[in-house]
Amino acid sequence: MSRIRGLGTDILHVSRIEKIFKRGPEPFSISKHVTKLAERVLNPHKELPVFQDYRNQNTDSGFRECVRLFATSWASKEAVYKCLDPAEQRKFSMAHWYKQNDQHGRPFIIGPQYSKIHPMDKFLLSVSHDADLVTATVIRSEDGDPISGLSEAGIRQTTP
Amino acid sequence: MLRLSCSRLLKGSRASAFPLRVPSLVAQAQWRQYSAAPALTKDIIQERIVELFESYDKTAGKEILPSSSFTRDLGLDSLDTVEVVMEIENEFSIIIPDHEADEIKTVQQAIDFIASQDDAC
Numbered sequence: 001m002s003r004i005r006g007l008g009t010d011i012l013h014v015s016r017i018e019k020i021f022k023r024g025p026e027p028f029s030i031s032k033h034v035t036k037l038a039e040r041v042l043n044p045h046k047e048l049p050v051f052q053d054y055r056n057q058n059t060d061s062g063f064r065e066c067v068r069l070f071a072t073s074w075a076s077k078e079a080v081y082k083c084l085d086p087a088e089q090r091k092f093s094m095a096h097w098y099k100q101n102d103q104h105g106r107p108f109i110i111g112p113q114y115s116k117i118h119p120m121d122k123f124l125l126s127v128s129h130d131a132d133l134v135t136a137t138v139i140r141s142e143d144g145d146p147i148s149g150l151s152e153a154g155i156r157q158t159t160p
Numbered sequence: 161m162l163r164l165s166c167s168r169l170l171k172g173s174r175a176s177a178f179p180l181r182v183p184s185l186v187a188q189a190q191w192r193q194y195s196a197a198p199a200l201t202k203d204i205i206q207e208r209i210v211e212l213f214e215s216y217d218k219t220a221g222k223e224i225l226p227s228s229s230f231t232r233d234l235g236l237d238s239l240d241t242v243e244v245v246m247e248i249e250n251e252f253s254i255i256i257p258d259h260e261a262d263e264i265k266t267v268q269q270a271i272d273f274i275a276s277q278d279d280a281c
Contacts, residue, residue: 016239036246040258078238093258 005121006140008082010075015132017071021063028066029058038070043098047073073099075136076109076125083123083140088114099125109138200280205252205271212251213267216244226268252280 024033034055042048047069054065076099081092097111109125124139206226213219219234230236236244245261248254248270254277256264264270274280 012239020239020243033246037242040242040246074239090259090262092262095258 002122002141002143004139005142006083006085007138008079008084008140009135009137010078010082011133011135012071012075012078013132014067014071014129014134017067017074021067021070028063029055039095041070041074041077041094043095046098046100071134072107072127072136075134076107076127076138079125079136079138080109080111080123080140083138088118099127200252200275202271202275205274205280206267208251209248209267209270209274212244212247216240216247224267226266226271228267230265230267248274252277254280 020037021028021031021034024031026032028034038048038051042051051066051069054062054069056062074094077094077097080097081089084092096113097109099107099109101107107125107127109123111123115121120142122141122143124141126137128135210224213222213224213234218236218240222228222234224234228234230241230244241261245256245264249256252274254274256273260273264273
């Protein structure tokens with residue numbers, strides 16, 4: 001039986017990320033400011049390499065993908081932060097978490113370091129986009145099954 | 161000399177991240193580069209932090225006091241705060257870990273943190 005332990009939500013104007021990425025004299029593809037920000041927010045193993053691939057394309061569509069990836073990741077992690085207990089919020093680092101999609105396109109978010117300490121905690125993520133806005137909602141629940149019993153993606157294998 | 165040579169001010173990088181204006185301290189630092197560097201007192205830290213906030217579009221024109229809260233008084237949200245923390249890192253050539261950054265919620269707390277860093281310059 002699951003128990004709801006926390007609920008978090010976040011909303012973000014995607015254009016803010018675009019503005020930040022375009023700030024400064026250096027082009028987006030080599031901007032040190034962008035690199036530093038990306039390293040602070042994106043997971044170095046799962047998100048940052050994808051971001052860098054898009055960035056290295058040096059195209060408008062690559063730029064848009066970077067903005068979308070960063071904005072969605074940011075909103076999802078803000079929502080995670082808000083559903084954590086205060087003691088865990090103090091230890092929270094965005095780069096420790098990553099947001100991806102499963103084989104059905106459903107988003108999930110996982111923090112491997114957090115899960116080692118709290119194997120019973122499960123995070124359910126929902127993301128929505130409209131025009132310039134992205135929203136993310138996360139429910140933290142405590143499950144009877146440790147997370148190690150879940151799929152590699154950190155979610156249950158279900159039939160759609 | 162070390163303090164001046166490692167100062168981000170001489171590189172003028174604030175203008176790239178916070179584009180509104182280049183603070184007057186840039187001129188001071190360049191003018192003084194062959195004399196002794198001033199000690200990094202809390203007053204100097206405060207002065208540089210106030211200039212940093214004055215150059216950020218969301219806080220330009222607002223009164224920046226040591227007691228000013230980033231969120232309540234200056235109207236910064238979490239994304240703004242990350243940008244400001246990164247700019248403080250650039251300004252003083254330090255690294256602020258996430259868990260420390262989360263505890264910096266006022267201008268005074270930022271000043272105290274920087275003052276506690278031996279390598280801040």
